[in-house]
Structure formats: structure tokens, C-alpha cells
Amino acid sequence: MGLFAYDFMTRAMLGALITGLAAPSIGIYLVQRRLSLIGDGIGHIALTGVGIGLLTGRDPVLTAVLVSAVGAVAVELIRERGRTSGDIALAMLFYGGISGGVVLVSLSSDHSSASLMSYLFGSPLTTSRVDLVVMAVLGAAVLAVALLLRPWLFAISQDEEFARVSGLPVRALNLLLAVTTSVTVTVAMRAVGLLLVSALMVVPVATAQQVTRGFRATMYLAMTLGMVAAIAGIGVSWQLNTAPGATIVLLAIAGFLVVTLAAAGWRAVRRGQVRRGSAAEPVEPPEVVLER
Amino acid sequence: MTTPVVDVAHAVVAYGGRPVLSGVSMTVRPGEVVAILGANGSGKSTLVRAILRLVPLTAGEVRLFGTALPAFRSWRRIGYVPQRIGASSGVPATVREVVAAGRLARRGFGRLPHARDRHAVTDALAAVGLDDRADAPVSTLSGGQQQRTLIARALAGEPDLLVMDEPTAGVDAASQQAFADALSRFVAGGGTVLLVAHELGPLQPIINRAVVIHQGRVAHTGAVPEPAGYHAEPGHDHVHPHAPAETTTHGVWSM
Numbered sequence: 001m002g003l004f005a006y007d008f009m010t011r012a013m014l015g016a017l018i019t020g021l022a023a024p025s026i027g028i029y030l031v032q033r034r035l036s037l038i039g040d041g042i043g044h045i046a047l048t049g050v051g052i053g054l055l056t057g058r059d060p061v062l063t064a065v066l067v068s069a070v071g072a073v074a075v076e077l078i079r080e081r082g083r084t085s086g087d088i089a090l091a092m093l094f095y096g097g098i099s100g101g102v103v104l105v106s107l108s109s110d111h112s113s114a115s116l117m118s119y120l121f122g123s124p125l126t127t128s129r130v131d132l133v134v135m136a137v138l139g140a141a142v143l144a145v146a147l148l149l150r151p152w153l154f155a156i157s158q159d160e161e162f163a164r165v166s167g168l169p170v171r172a173l174n175l176l177l178a179v180t181t182s183v184t185v186t187v188a189m190r191a192v193g194l195l196l197v198s199a200l201m202v203v204p205v206a207t208a209q210q211v212t213r214g215f216r217a218t219m220y221l222a223m224t225l226g227m228v229a230a231i232a233g234i235g236v237s238w239q240l241n242t243a244p245g246a247t248i249v250l251l252a253i254a255g256f257l258v259v260t261l262a263a264a265g266w267r268a269v270r271r272g273q274v275r276r277g278s279a280a281e282p283v284e285p286p287e288v289v290l291e292r
Numbered sequence: 293m294t295t296p297v298v299d300v301a302h303a304v305v306a307y308g309g310r311p312v313l314s315g316v317s318m319t320v321r322p323g324e325v326v327a328i329l330g331a332n333g334s335g336k337s338t339l340v341r342a343i344l345r346l347v348p349l350t351a352g353e354v355r356l357f358g359t360a361l362p363a364f365r366s367w368r369r370i371g372y373v374p375q376r377i378g379a380s381s382g383v384p385a386t387v388r389e390v391v392a393a394g395r396l397a398r399r400g401f402g403r404l405p406h407a408r409d410r411h412a413v414t415d416a417l418a419a420v421g422l423d424d425r426a427d428a429p430v431s432t433l434s435g436g437q438q439q440r441t442l443i444a445r446a447l448a449g450e451p452d453l454l455v456m457d458e459p460t461a462g463v464d465a466a467s468q469q470a471f472a473d474a475l476s477r478f479v480a481g482g483g484t485v486l487l488v489a490h491e492l493g494p495l496q497p498i499i500n501r502a503v504v505i506h507q508g509r510v511a512h513t514g515a516v517p518e519p520a521g522y523h524a525e526p527g528h529d530h531v532h533p534h535a536p537a538e539t540t541t542h543g544v545w546s547m
Contacts, residue, residue, distance in 0.1 A: 167367025
């Protein structure tokens with residue numbers, strides 16, 4: 001029986017494709033600012049949104065977007081202050097978010113641990129037609145921000161002070177990046193789950209930057225790698241009957257290891273060639289000659 | 293009399309109650325190249341950061357192009373060159389990508405780049421002699437080349453005023469010369485420059501005026517003092533108390 005004979009399989013693949021493209025496109029800015037783990041924290045906060053949705057009978061994706069957006073803005077305001085106490089404030093927010101979510105889910109009518117697990121670790125095979133439409137709309141919004149505003153988001157992530165002196169709307173851009181991150185988290189919730197979202201935002205970027213020279217190239221390669229890992233992960237998990245979300249993440253990490261080793265090997269070979277090929281490599285003349 | 297490009301009046305800056313600048317006044321007129329000199333910890337970098345609104349003023353006033361800082365909006369007229377490129381995060385960026393960020397001040401928000409924007413970036417790269425490294429990752433450049441990248445980034449916005457924080461610190465001789473040449477051309481084109489320096493090196497000939505900051509106050513303003521140490525300068529306005537035992541007693545040029 002072919003992989004695409006089932007509608008649910010096609011929907012799982014499409015959902016994985018959207019997630020694989022969107023997550024690294026916004027994750028690259030987080031990696032650039034050394035905030036790789038922020039996506040993880042926002043995933044924690046989003047669980048409270050899921051709990052509120054299940055408890056009130058609303059679509060959990062919608063409530064998760066709203067709650068995690070509020071959480072992301074709070075995280076950004078704490079980061080902006082740059083105080084040491086901010087670290088503790090973030091911890092409170094993240095662990096409060098996940099605990100709140102678990103408690104709210106257990107209070108709801110759908111309080112099975114299977115339901116909780118599906119939000120924490122993903123359940124792409126249960127993607128409904130409505131889920132897919134919501135993912136496509138939110139994913140398109142994430143991609144639009146990440147791609148169309150790249151020069152501006154690059155500028156604030158690369159050198160925030162310079163961006164400020166240039167008169168760019170730094171604060172608005174920071175908040176936009178935070179909200180877009182929270183939307184990405186909810187888009188990826190179905191495919192890889194809230195606890196593994198951050199991996200798909202960060203790992204493809206880490207892999208891509210081993211072999212690229214520029215920011216734009218890194219972004220496109222990371223999006224390609226994310227998409228390949230997500231689709232391959234669904235296929236492999238179908239064959240091996242493993243958890244899809246975790247399989248996607250393990251494949252992404254395997255890709256990182258392979259590329260890292262290959263890049264290191266390639267550099268070693270190149271160095272060896274240079275050493276053998278041009279023994280008489282020009283040595284820079286000393287700037288000053290001390291004479292006595 | 294023309295409006296000064298930078299006008300600082302009685303600026304006071306304090307970090308957590310500790311005063312770093314205690315009533316600094318200085319002006320930069322159009323077309324001037326002014327150097328702010330001083331030992332490490334004298335407050336010279338803080339002065340520049342206060343002028344750029346990167347640190348808040350506790351008291352006093354800064355006017356840029358005649359407009360008080362809180363109301364100033366023409367940031368595109370200012371090209372800022374920080375001390376060093378931000379610590380590398382691992383995500384690579386090419387020299388051209390970094391320099392293009394300096395063009396955003398001129399390019400409309402959310403707009404695609406015009407041919408003019410691309411030319412400005414290419415011209416800025418040529419001005420600092422980095423056109424052949426445009427597609428190289430910034431992290432592979434030498435310290436001097438990285439510094440020139442930051443100057444090109446500031447020039448890409450076609451500013452009227454360049455503000456530079458220690459642009460020549462730790463820069464090799466070749467880059468210092470390329471830097472001095474780029475600065476001369478900028479001034480010849482009608483630009484104004486305010487720079488912070490620890491030592492002037494090849495920049496000395498193009499500096500019109502020096503402002504020496506010592507312990508948060510202006511200790512001297514006028515001609516560039518002789519490296520023998522500004523304390524020996526006959527005309528220098530000796531307004532500060534003698535240095536307490538723990539602070540340096542060397543001149544500004546000793547490391």
C-alpha cells in the first residue's frame with residue numbers, strides 16, 4: 001500500500017512540509033541573537049493556551065496562538081530590560097506555562113494522557129482538514145514576515161544598537177519577531193509537538209551554517225533541510241511505526257551530525273592539499289624589524 | 293552663525309548613581325573633524341553613546357542638527373560606527389549583507405531595494421577597499437577589515453555626520469591608512485565627523501579639533517595636544533582635581 005493512499009497521510013505530509021519550511025525561517029533570527037531556546041519556552045507557555053481551549057470548548061490552536069503571543073511579548077519585554085533577574089522571570093513564565101497547561105488539560109473533559117501527549121510531542125497523523133487550513137494560513141503569515149522583512153529583522157538581530165541609531169523601529173520589530181515566533185510554535189504543534197518545536201527552529205539552521213557563507217543562503221538551506229527532515233520523518237515513522245514528531249527531530253539531528261563531520265573532513269582535506277601544494281606560501285613580512 | 297551639527301550642553305550621565313559624565317559641553321560644527329580623546333574609563337565612549345541616545349542623560353541637553361534629542365527623527369543623517377562588530381553568533385553573514393543593513397535608514401520600510409540602494413552599498417564597499425571581499429563571510433576577515441566593514445555600513449546610508457567609537461583600536465597599519473583615506477574623502481564631500489580615540493595614529497592630520505575628557509569633564513578643547521601628555525599643555529584648561537591615587541597618572545596616549 002502506497003504512502004499517499006490515505007488522506008490522513010497526505011494531510012500529515014502537507015502539515016510537515018509547512019512546519020519544516022516555517023520553523024527554520026524564523027528560527028534563524030533566534031539563533032542569530034543567541035536565543036535558541038526561546039522557542040522552547042514559548043512552547044511551554046502555549047500549553048496553557050491549549051488547556052484553556054480544551055476547557056472552554058474552543059479550538060486549542062486558536063487559544064494557543066493567543067496565549068503564546070501574550071507570553072512572547074512578555075518574554076521580549078523582559079529581554080529588553082536585560083536584567084539578571086529577567087532570567088528568573090523567564091523560568092517562572094515557562095514552568096508556570098507548562099504546569100498551567102497540564103492542570104487545565106486534566107480539568108477538561110478530554111483529559112486523557114493521550115490528548116496531552118499529542119500536544120506535547122505532536123500527532124501529525126490526526127491532522128484534520130480544518131487543522132491543515134489553519135496551519136497553511138498561519139504558516140504563510142510566518143513565511144511572509146520571515147522572508148519579506150529579512151533585511152530589517154537581520155539588522156536588529158545582527159546589531160540592535162546600530163539599528164536603533166539608524167532610526168529603525170527596533171521595538172516594533174522585536175515584538176513582531178516575538179509574536180511571529182509564537183505563531184510558528186502553534187503551527188508546528190501538530191507536527192512535532194510543543195516540546196520539540198524549538199528543535200525544528202534551531203537544528204536546521206545549525207546544520208546549514210556549517211556550509212554557507214551568507215545569511216540569506218543559510219536561511220534558504222535551513223528551510224530546505226527542515227522540510228526534508230519533516231517529510232522524511234513522517235515517512236520513516238510510518239515504516240518503523242515510531243512517534244512521528246520525535247522521528248523528525250532525530251532525523252534533523254542526524255543530518256546535523258553528518259554535515260558537521262563531512263564539513264570537518266572536507267576542511268582537513270583542503271588544509272592537507274594546501275600544505276602539500278604550496279609549500280612556499282608567502283609569509284607576511286614583519287611589520288617592524290628590530291635592529292641593534 | 294551656522295547651526296552646530298552636534299551641540300552638547302552640561303550633559304550629565306550616571307550609571308546606578310555613579311556619575312560618568314559630570315557636565316560636559318561641546319559642539320561640532322558642519323565640516324569639522326572632532327576627536328574626543330581620553331584615557332580608558334574617562335567617559336569618552338559614554339559621551340558618544342549619550343549623543344546617540346544609547347544611554348539616557350541624567351541632566352543637560354544634546355541637540356543634533358539643531359533639534360533636541362527627544363524630538364530628533366532624522367537618524368538617517370547619522371552614520372554610527374561602533375567599536376567592534378557584534379560577537380559572532382555562528383550564523384554567517386557576508387560583508388555585503390552587513391553593509392546593506394546600513395542602507396535601511398534610507399530605504400523605505402518594507403520596500404524592495406532600488407538600483408540606487410545597491411549602488412550605495414557597492415560604493416561604500418569600494419570606499420573602504422573591500423569590494424573584492426563583498427561575498428566573504430565577515431567572520432573570516434581580519435580585525436581591520438571588520439572595522440572597515442562597519443565604516444562601509446555607516447557610509448552606505450550616505451550620512452551627513454559620522455560618529456565613530458574607537459575606529460582604529462587594534463587595527464593593522466594598512467587598514468588604518470585605508471580608513472584615513474575613506475575619512476578624508478567623506479570630509480571632502482561635505483561630511484562632518486565626530487570620533488572617539490585612544491590614539492590618533494594616521495588620523496592626526498585630518499583632525500581639526502580635539503576635546504579631551506578626563507574623569508567625566510572636558511579637560512581641554514582646541515588643537516590636538518602633543519603626545520607628551522595634556523597635563524603639560526600650557527594653554528590647557530585644568531578644571532579637574534588631581535587624579536586620586538588609584539587612577540592612572542599617565543597621559544592619554546599611554547596604554
